[in-house]
Amino acid sequence: xxxxxxxxxxxxxxxxxxxxxxxxxxxxxxxxxxxxxxxxxxxxxxxxxxxxxxxxxxxxxxxxxxxxxxxxxxxxxxxxxxxxxxxxxxxxxxxxxxxxxxxxxxxxxxx
Amino acid sequence: xxxxxxxxxxxxxxxxxxxxxxxxxxxxxxxxxxxxxxxxxxxxxxxxxxxxxxxxxxxxxxxxxxxxxxxxxxxxxxxxxxxxxxxxxxxxxxxxxxxxxxxxxxxxxxxxxxxx
Numbered sequence: 252x253x254x255x256x257x258x259x260x261x262x263x264x265x266x267x268x269x270x271x272x273x274x275x276x277x278x279x280x281x282x283x284x285x286x287x288x289x290x291x292x293x294x295x296x297x298x299x300x301x302x303x304x305x306x307x308x309x310x311x312x313x314x315x316x317x318x319x320x321x322x323x324x325x326x327x328x329x330x331x332x333x334x335x336x337x338x339x340x341x342x343x344x345x346x347x348x349x350x351x352x353x354x355x356x357x358x359x360x361x362x
Numbered sequence: 363x364x365x366x367x368x369x370x371x372x373x374x375x376x377x378x379x380x381x382x383x384x385x386x387x388x389x390x391x392x393x394x395x396x397x398x399x400x401x402x403x404x405x406x407x408x409x410x411x412x413x414x415x416x417x418x419x420x421x422x423x424x425x426x427x428x429x430x431x432x433x434x435x436x437x438x439x440x441x442x443x444x445x446x447x448x449x450x451x452x453x454x455x456x457x458x459x460x461x462x463x464x465x466x467x468x469x470x471x472x473x474x475x476x477x478x
C-alpha cells in the first residue's frame with residue numbers, strides 16, 4: 252500500500268456546492284496531517300493542519316478517521332477561487348525527515 | 363521578510379548540459395527538500411537534508427546531485443545523466459520538530475526547467 256493515496260479527480264462542482272475528498276494513509280502511527288492547496292503552476296501552500304480528530308476553519312473542515320486510516324477535507328459553499336489541487340501530507344515517520352505528499356485531488360468549481 | 367527563494371523561475375538547458383537550481387532560505391530551518399513535479403502529477407522527492415553537510419536520497423535521486431554546505435542553501439544540480447529533466451522543481455524547508463511530526467513545509471516559488 253502506498254504511503255499516501257488520493258483520488259485524483261477532477262471533482263467538478265457548481266458554485267455553492269459542498270464537496271469532500273479523502274486521503275488514505277498507510278502508517279497507522281501517524282498522529283498529524285496537513286492539507287496543502289496548489290494552484291496551477293504555483294507552489295503548494297498550507298491550507299490546514301490536523302492534529303487530533305479534526306479541524307475546522309471557516310468553510311473548510313478536515314476530519315481524521317484513525318480506524319479506517321483516512322482523512323477527509325470538506326469544503327462548504329464552494330467558491331470559484333477554491334479551484335485548485337489539494338494535497339495531503341502525513342507527518343514524518345519517527346526518525347525520518349522525509350515528507351511524502353499525496354498526488355493530490357483536483358477541484359474545479361464551475362459558475 | 364523570512365522566506366524561501368528559488369532562482370531562476372524559468373530555466374532552459376541544452377541536452378547534455380548540467381544545470382544548477384538555487385534554493386535559499388532565511389527561516390533558520392534545519393530540513394530542506396527538493397521535489398520534482400510533472401504536468402498533472404504529484405510531488406516526487408529527489409533529495410532531502412536534515413542538517414548541514416548531510417543529505418539523503420529520495421525516491422528519484424538518479425541524475426541529480428545536491429550539496430548542503432550552509433544551513434541556508436540547498437542547491438540542486440540536474441546532470442546530463444537525468445534522461446527526462448523537463449519539469450517543475452520545488453524546494454521546501456521545514457523546522458526541526460520538537461517531536462516527530464507537526465511541522466509544515468514552506469515552499470519556494472519553483473523553477474520551471476525546460477530542456478531544448
